[in-house]
Amino acid sequence: MTRLLLLALFFFPAGSYAGDEKTVVFSGVQYPLEIAVSPGGPAGVPLYESAVSESVRTAYDTVIMQGEMPDPGVRPEIWVKSKSLFKAFDKYRPAGFKRFPNGRFWAKFDVAATRQPLKLVILDDGIAGAHLFKIYELEAVSGSSQKLEDSAEEQGPSPASAEDDAPFSIEEALPFTLVRREAWKAAPPKEPYARHAPKAFTLHHTAGYLPKTYAESVAEIQFVQDYHQNAKGWNDIGYHFLIDPLGNIFEGRPLYAVGAHVLNRNTDNIGVSVMGNYHPPASNKPAAETLGSFGKVGTYLSGNYSIAVSSFHAHREIGSTDCPGDLLYAKMPALKELIYARPVPAAAGPVAPEAAAAPAAAPSLRQLRECAIPGQFR
Known part of the structure; x- marks a missing residue:
């Protein structure tokens, strides 16, 4: 018999989940949604059917989700409350879908333009056994506005200059080890x-899977890029840097290319994202290695480009979102002190490709003391 269990329930008043303005909100529920499903139920009966969502804040014609699907025999659908007198819901299967070997997946649904609330439905498409299905993000968006999130036109295009033929990538000589795009096998930009x-630079979290190893981090950044390019329709991965729990620093979108990480605030703004989900109920704990590496990137940016502390923000300070999560946001004062209370380190020599592709070495006690502020990163 099918067993249904929604584990991510938190009994808050309706509308209490702030989230992003595009987030589909279900009363009393927070992301990530964790749904335990098992085979053996009656044919045609959903494995899971959510309550109807709260009112969607803006008109939408696209619904996108991303999460973990351990068993490919699960099929998500979106049921939009119908305006017709003859049926309760308009039912939609994914128009676009991709599942990675590790179970990370995204799905995109093209729906008739509406502001109607919706349901999330999980169907049995041949599942092999009981497992936990997770959804980290579920958004209802306008396809055209989604595309604008990756645009330099928000603040006007940069005027043509002699630098137009200059490289977009960050310099070779850096004061930290950088895993370059080539090392993690980044896809090329679409345009x-x-x-x-x-x-300026902005702190984010990916609000997704928390990698445990270097190999998992590579798989996660590959997923994030694919999700941004093919589900959200962006030109490339939205962030310029991504940092994993081991302290590895990955090159995302090239430094001198406009990113896609803060709506209407992308131009001249560098996005630095920490892998994982640092908001309740997931509440991943920021690792000292991660914070130390963020400090190195921030120190480089602030010193090399004369970025004042007033131009270092958390995403929630300049956008309608919970990003970078409560636990990571609580580290902002310590990060500001770490970045702006120290001199900019001298540039190191070029990083060899094989060194860039290797996991970051475990920091020594002396290194941790240099990167951390006593009492702040505990």
Whole structure:
């Protein structure tokens, strides 16, 4: 018999989940949704059927989700409350879908333009056994506005200059080890980049899977890029840097290319994202290695491009979102002190490709003391 269990229930008043303005909100429920499913139920009966969502805040014609699907025999559907007198819901299967070997997946649904609330439904498409199905993100968006999130036109295109033929990538000589795009096998951008100059930087979290190893981090950044490019329709991965729990620093979108990480605030703004979900109920704990590496990136950006502390933000400070999560946001004062209370380190020599592709070595006690502020990263 099918067993249904929604584990991520938190009994808050309706509308209490802030989230992003695009997030589909179910009363009393927070993300990630964790749904335990098992085979053996009656044919045609959903494995899981959510309550009807709260009112969607803006008109939408696209629904996208991403999460973990351990068993490929699960099929998600979106049921939109119908305006017709003859049926309760308009039912939609994914128009786009991809599942990675590790179970990470995204799905995209093209729906008739509406502001109607919706349901999430999980169907048995041949599942092999009981497992936990997770959804980290479920958004209802306008396809055209989603595309604008990856645009330099928000603040006007940069004027043509002699730098138009200059490289977009960050310099070779850096004061930290950088896992370059080539090392994690990044896909190319869909279109030519728009150029900008770093004048600010913003702290994010990926609000997804928390990698445990270097190999898992590589798989996760590959997933994030694919999700951004093929589900959200962006030109490339939205962030310029991503940092994993081991302290590895990955090159995302090239530094001198306009990113896609803060709506209407992308131009001249560098996005630095920490892998994992640092908001309740997931509440991953920020690792000292991660914070130390963020400090190195922030120190480099602030010193090399004369970025003042007033231009270092958390995403929630300049956008309608919970990002970077309560636990990571609580580290902002310590990160500001770490970045702006120290001199900019001297640039190191070029990083060899094989070194860039290797996991970050475990820091020594002396290194941790240099990167951390006493009492802040505990």
